[in-house]
Amino acid sequence: MNFVALRMLTGDRAKYIGLIFAIAFSTFLLENQSSIFAGIMKRTTNQILDVTDADIWVMDKKTLYVDEVKALTDNDLYRVRGVPGVLWAVQLFKGQPRAKALDGTYRVVIMLGLDDASLVGAPTRDKMLLGTVDDLRQPDAVIIDRVGYSFLFPRQPLALGRTLELNDHLVRIVGIAEASAPWGTFPVMFSRYSQAIKFVGRERNQLSFVLVKPQPGLAVQELCARIEEHTGLRAVSSIDFAWQTVRYYIRNTGIPVNFGITIGIALIVGAVVAGQTFYIFTMENLKQFGALKAIGVTNTRIVGMILLQALTVVAIGYALGSGIAGVFFTITLRNDPTRGMVLLWQNMLGVAGAISMAVFLASLLSIRRVLVLEPAVVFRG
């Protein structure tokens, strides 16, 4: 009877296409919005996750997230280094000075001041497009990310040696690298710690974070606990700090509410439209189902037929919606403002579950109507 179920489904072209469209549209919207939301949240953590050398970030214990920093004292660095189990600990400065090009173009930039000796936190070799990380050792040298470069030097080819003004300091670009997109659209710059602290307004303390590598065999969480115990500072793993930052943005911005509303509407509209269309489709076929019941098709088989119809429209609609979402993210991935936003398999899986559940619940209404249908209905004119 499976082919009968499928022929009944595809027999009414308008409703069949309407069902597929509703599910495809809902799938696209859900995958699109949830993936963009995840991408935006990931952006808030990119400056943390881009630092791959160190495993632990040490900061003031009241620090809420990566973009709001209370400086530590230089002495804190030495105290961290003194904690048993620390292989090495280096300083990291994070500030937001204003960079101005010679033609007057300016942008606030994220300036990362790297430990002068080790340059921990610099772009990895595979991310360098022009120049090398070691070039940072030159006087007044900075590395800038490719997208930031195109902001400050629009429509100009990538080239080293160009100069920028940072807080009355003239700096020279010695390297151009790919950097993960930051929260907002700020260019990302790297410099030595000793230089970077001069590019922002002078404060008594300048040390933003201490980056720590544990000794081999020592668990990150255990060393974090030791650092906190010995210094009174907060020490967290990179991934925990990233999640802490994500939680801050979720709790303190309207982003999740905005996306949540869109996702909720997409789910409700998708479920209601698909569910209603499916329900109407079943109601219009009620007499046919009654005839099948009278002829001798069991309730179990009819439930199977309805579920097969639901599964078919979900599978086709979901595949179409996911395909459109895939094309969307393939296009946006190539655009600088939306780079790093990808269609996550976790989101696809979640959306598949949500859409299936919505249509399944809608089909339950149809199933209920068919189950309570007396086959004697076929004898009523």
Added chain:
Amino acid sequence: MNMRLAVACRAVEKDFGRGATRIQALRGVDLHVPFGELTMLVGPSGCGKTTLLSVIAGVLHATGDEVKILDERVDGLSGDRLVQFRRQNLGFVFQQFNLLPALTAAENAAVPLLAAGLPRKPSVARAAALLERLGMGDRVRAYPAQLSGGQQQRVALARALVHDPRLIVCDEPTSALDAEMGQQVMELLAAHAVHPDRATIVVTHDNRVFPFADRIARMEDGHIVSVTAELKEHVQP
């Protein structure tokens, strides 16, 4: 005379609604339908013909002494056993045909075989062969919307006969057809549905088809008021 009975109903009752809205559709109906005969249930609208047919067909539960169909107490069957009994033993012809619009004539006629779990190809082939015998050989691939009312009822007849059931129940099989089509359908029904081990029950208002009956049971107000034998003078063997 000792006749073999396909249907034996004794004191069958059926109510609809409750309290003030309660309607007694069947009030102690006794009916015997012998094998090898075409029995018609006739009577005014609302007299209980269709309700009785539904009870006999096992699609509506009634109360009463006994509803015995093909020697089986259908009032004692429930759930899947009743569905299975209908699938194996009954053929249905409905007033509005109730063909599935998305299936071809042959596929529609094959539905009882498919419902019994037979493979699609041989089922459709068997249904097509039957349609050929019913004069529909050139229309087996046509969809219901492409068929006339008479042709649709022939497909419905093929659907009722394809699994070789022992009892065929028909509800107003000619009411949606013109006189000529009605005659044709009744001729086919009488020719194919009446055999020594088969019985056919037809509910009808259409007195033009009465001559096709072996027996006519008249109903009024939920009772059988008379059963008369008729000569099948218009039917060609």
